[in-house]
Amino acid sequence: MGRGPAGPEGTPAGQRDPLVIRLVLHAYPRGWRERYGDEFAALLVDLTGSATFRGRVRVMSDAVRGGLTAWIGAANGRVLPGHGKRPLATVACAVMVFAVAIAGLAKMREGKPFDSVTRAHVTVAVALDVLRATAGLAALAVLAGAAPLAWVVFRQMIVDRRPGLLGPLTAGLATAVGWSGAVWITARLAGAHQGTGPDVLVVTALAVSGAAAVVICAWAVTTVIRRMQLPGRLFRAEIPAMAMLSLSMAAVTAADVAWGLAVRSADAGLFNSDNGLISTPLAPNWAGSAVVLLAVTVVTCTATARAARAAYAPAGS
Amino acid sequence: MTDDVGRWSDPPLLVLASLAGGPKHGYAITQDVADQAGVRLGPGTLYGAIRRLEDRGLIVALPPEQRRRPYQLTAAGEQVLAETATQLRQVAELSLSRLAARGPA
Numbered sequence: 001m002g003r004g005p006a007g008p009e010g011t012p013a014g015q016r017d018p019l020v021i022r023l024v025l026h027a028y029p030r031g032w033r034e035r036y037g038d039e040f041a042a043l044l045v046d047l048t049g050s051a052t053f054r055g056r057v058r059v060m061s062d063a064v065r066g067g068l069t070a071w072i073g074a075a076n077g078r079v080l081p082g083h084g085k086r087p088l089a090t091v092a093c094a095v096m097v098f099a100v101a102i103a104g105l106a107k108m109r110e111g112k113p114f115d116s117v118t119r120a121h122v123t124v125a126v127a128l129d130v131l132r133a134t135a136g137l138a139a140l141a142v143l144a145g146a147a148p149l150a151w152v153v154f155r156q157m158i159v160d161r162r163p164g165l166l167g168p169l170t171a172g173l174a175t176a177v178g179w180s181g182a183v184w185i186t187a188r189l190a191g192a193h194q195g196t197g198p199d200v201l202v203v204t205a206l207a208v209s210g211a212a213a214v215v216i217c218a219w220a221v222t223t224v225i226r227r228m229q230l231p232g233r234l235f236r237a238e239i240p241a242m243a244m245l246s247l248s249m250a251a252v253t254a255a256d257v258a259w260g261l262a263v264r265s266a267d268a269g270l271f272n273s274d275n276g277l278i279s280t281p282l283a284p285n286w287a288g289s290a291v292v293l294l295a296v297t298v299v300t301c302t303a304t305a306r307a308a309r310a311a312y313a314p315a316g317s
Numbered sequence: 318m319t320d321d322v323g324r325w326s327d328p329p330l331l332v333l334a335s336l337a338g339g340p341k342h343g344y345a346i347t348q349d350v351a352d353q354a355g356v357r358l359g360p361g362t363l364y365g366a367i368r369r370l371e372d373r374g375l376i377v378a379l380p381p382e383q384r385r386r387p388y389q390l391t392a393a394g395e396q397v398l399a400e401t402a403t404q405l406r407q408v409a410e411l412s413l414s415r416l417a418a419r420g421p422a
Contacts, residue, residue: 043342
């Protein structure tokens, strides 16, 4: 493989670079030096080795100017490379699955029998309050993380006219609104069919269409995140929100398990409901929600840890 | 993505064009660009461009050879270079044809 001319002799192995080159290197941020310093010093040695005095001055002044530019770039926050955005995309997808699981939980506990048990048993009431509070915290964390990202995407789409953002964004929003509308209409229809027992066909249709909607929304979000330019400073600002979301998800998972166990000990019959067209208060659904929430929590925690490592790694590494 | 590379004699475009001929380290890129395009890239300018191109995934670093590290184009880099070069060719052809139509001043 041809690498082009090898260049002049350069600095012999084991010998230090000339003082002026070492000084020029210190015009660059530390992270930059750790990534490019050695090869950059070798290039300076190559370029100045046989140059005239004027040539050396030109090379060194350009090197110092590059250092200033690197400092300005570091202060502005470098643009994150594509692979650095993966944890963010992973968390965005996890949030969608989490939202579906929470919606399923809300659906599961609807109906008067659950309200009666909640009023009669303090453990059920406390677990439900904790679940609601931690789910609220998770929603706040999602808002705190999503709002600046949404603003940046909007700005790049409208002001910078960055291509490739509008299509997936529109598809994702249309899918989310469309599926939510279908669920709302089905729920209204279900209200007219109380007492007919669970309709497996309707529940299955909603679940399959919901899974498809999640896949489309996940595609839309990951595509937008991949195509947007994400400044490193903004990415770092996302880390606290992601950490808060991870903790909230863990708390929601624990609260879900505690709530289900409390309900079962208070009135085991509640998890064998027969109270509507799309009746869902079944023990496997509760256990499934706990498994899904746990999986989503683990994925979010792992992605957050990866994001934190990427965000605070030395620049250029 | 094409906008990130810039136009005409912008250093990132020159670096991409140089690497289209195969992987090269910094010194080889400066020599190639000087020989082929008549542009003398200073070291700070060159590494500013390398940094931007690497951040955007348009070039990738290869294992260093002694202290010199070669870089090569990625598939995304090839695509961006092809798009940019096509646009530049269209502008160049348009300019030349209109100048020719005007005749000598």
